[in-house]
Amino acid sequence: KSKDERPLFPQILSSIELLQHSLPKINRSASEPSLHRASHTEDINAFTSTYSRLPVF
Known part of the structure; x- marks a missing residue:
């Protein structure tokens, strides 16, 4: 479509x-965070500690 054929933003x-x-x-759910997420806290901590050692530019 050409620019003139397109609808206006408003x-x-x-x-x-x-x-x-x-x-x-x-x-928003008022329940606790998922059990799946809670069971992988070690993985998450390993991941974040790896990235916290990277230089910041």
Whole structure:
């Protein structure tokens, strides 16, 4: 499409906002973090300690 055929930003924004209001609201879970994540804390610590030694530019 040519530049003239494309919708203007305000038109796109209003379309997105209408869509956003029509979607169901997702509420944050109040449960504990997943067990899968908790079981891999050693892996996460090993990963972060490796990267904490890298030089910062």
